[in-house]
Amino acid sequence: MSKTAKDLKNELSFQKKNGGLRFSEEELASAFTFNEGYKTFLDHSKTEREAVDTMVSMAKEKGFLEFDADKTYAPGDKVYLNNRGKSLILAVIGGEPVEKGVKIIASHIDSPRLDLKQVPLYENSEMALFKTHYYGGIKKYQWTAMPLSLHGVLMKKDLSKVTVRIGEDENDPVFCVTDLLPHLAQEQMKRPAAELIKGEELNVLIGSLPFRSDEESELVKTAILSALWEKYGICEEDFLSAELEVVPAFKAKDVGFDRSLVGSYGQDDRVCAYTSLMATLELGTPSATVVTVFADKEEVGSAGATGLRCVFLKDFIEDLAAMQGKSVRKVLANSKCLSADVGAAHDPTFPDVDEDLNAAKINYGALISKFTGSRGKSGSNDASAEYMGEIRKLFADNNVLWQTAELGRVDLGGGGTVASLIADLNVDTVDIGVPVLSMHSPYEITSKIDVYSLYRAFVAFNR
Ligand code: MN
Ligand code: MN
Numbered sequence: 001m002s003k004t005a006k007d008l009k010n011e012l013s014f015q016k017k018n019g020g021l022r023f024s025e026e027e028l029a030s031a032f033t034f035n036e037g038y039k040t041f042l043d044h045s046k047t048e049r050e051a052v053d054t055m056v057s058m059a060k061e062k063g064f065l066e067f068d069a070d071k072t073y074a075p076g077d078k079v080y081l082n083n084r085g086k087s088l089i090l091a092v093i094g095g096e097p098v099e100k101g102v103k104i105i106a107s108h109i110d111s112p113r114l115d116l117k118q119v120p121l122y123e124n125s126e127m128a129l130f131k132t133h134y135y136g137g138i139k140k141y142q143w144t145a146m147p148l149s150l151h152g153v154l155m156k157k158d159l160s161k162v163t164v165r166i167g168e169d170e171n172d173p174v175f176c177v178t179d180l181l182p183h184l185a186q187e188q189m190k191r192p193a194a195e196l197i198k199g200e201e202l203n204v205l206i207g208s209l210p211f212r213s214d215e216e217s218e219l220v221k222t223a224i225l226s227a228l229w230e231k232y233g234i235c236e237e238d239f240l241s242a243e244l245e246v247v248p249a250f251k252a253k254d255v256g257f258d259r260s261l262v263g264s265y266g267q268d269d270r271v272c273a274y275t276s277l278m279a280t281l282e283l284g285t286p287s288a289t290v291v292t293v294f295a296d297k298e299e300v301g302s303a304g305a306t307g308l309r310c311v312f313l314k315d316f317i318e319d320l321a322a323m324q325g326k327s328v329r330k331v332l333a334n335s336k337c338l339s340a341d342v343g344a345a346h347d348p349t350f351p352d353v354d355e356d357l358n359a360a361k362i363n364y365g366a367l368i369s370k371f372t373g374s375r376g377k378s379g380s381n382d383a384s385a386e387y388m389g390e391i392r393k394l395f396a397d398n399n400v401l402w403q404t405a406e407l408g409r410v411d412l413g414g415g416g417t418v419a420s421l422i423a424d425l426n427v428d429t430v431d432i433g434v435p436v437l438s439m440h441s442p443y444e445i446t447s448k449i450d451v452y453s454l455y456r457a458f459v460a461f462n463r
Helices: 005-012 025-044 048-061 219-232 236-241 267-281 312-323 328-333 385-397 419-423 448-462
Strands: 078-083 087-092 102-108 113-124 127-135 148-155 161-166 204-207 242-248 253-255 261-264 289-295 336-340 366-369 402-404 428-433 444-447
Touching: 025 048, 025 261, 025 267, 025 448, 048 078, 048 087, 048 148, 048 267, 048 289, 078 312, 087 267, 087 312, 102 267, 102 312, 102 448, 113 204, 113 219, 113 236, 127 219, 127 242, 148 236, 204 219, 236 242, 261 448, 267 289, 267 336, 267 428, 267 444, 267 448, 289 312, 312 328, 336 419, 336 448, 366 385, 366 448, 385 428, 385 448, 419 428, 428 448, 444 448
Parallel strands: 102 289, 102 336, 336 428, 366 402
Antiparallel strands: 078 087, 087 289, 113 127, 113 242, 127 204, 148 161, 148 242, 253 261, 261 444, 366 428
């Protein structure tokens, strides 16, 4: 009997699958449980430094030891390399010789935010404020009129370090970038959206009480300086050697009546950091050596000694190669990488930016992008069909829910990731992540099913 159109359609056509329909009750419960840990991680890791601290302490608990290039490691040994407190490598030595290649997962732990300028403190109209310079791609107007917290470090003249984290505890004060009331915003509302709030208007309100005196000027600023001296032992000059980051003060929460989504600041790209961290912490002895990287500075082009343009990753792999008497070139040529970073989720309110077939959908699982870039894939890594095939088989064999997508319609915009930087080392690389709603905003949204699927993808890859 010849086949019907329905038979043929079922057998031959491709349908993306919604995890909400495909997950078993147990899988759904596991996904929800996994995301509880994820939310806690987000709340403790609002900056790259805090993420490194959190991850190092979690890794130590699982038996990871500080890497020593002069030692020789055996299969199952677990090490970490803390690069200046702002980027991190975890590795688990595999059973196979390193020349067969290592498995790299590379995510980033910096997120868009407001950085304090080097001379930030001033008084105007008897209020004290901080000047900022935003970090990464933000819609500036989104950062006004909400509670903000202050995180970071100051190096004092004697090179002692002061760590700051204000606005996260229930009883902490918070800070705020003020915006104009609608009643007086007629002129402001005529500005193009990119200038609705200008860079130099992202000033953070930090106080208003003057130091009690009838002499001197700038008494509010003086009162703030006095409070900072009493609490932290710092003076105004100490801001010159500081990295202070202003981020949203709210905590990660479930979103939706069904609690199916996670809302939080900084999910780009700490969602990939947490999922790859968990998949690496639980390893016994993997077949290939696993190298999980958490990089800084991705949002500003991966530059600097803690970004992935730096040689620290290559040097680390070279040390692993040297331990087994092999050249790093051979190791890299046989290595595989998942470049772990988020993508844009299809937003029902803004459907026009996507092309349906190739849009990333919430709840459809881990998101693979064969290529990124813009205007003719420019700046993209563009993974090979062969490597896409390997990944496809890996996910099928391990029952990983996944989808492919591009970032928006052709020629509408675009973006890049660290994928091409790893590929430049002669490593097969493909982009993976989860779809995010309101990406790069103070409150990004992901799906618990997708987050869990990404974790399962990393577990399968690392095995
Ligand atoms: Mn990212
Ligand atoms: Mn980003």
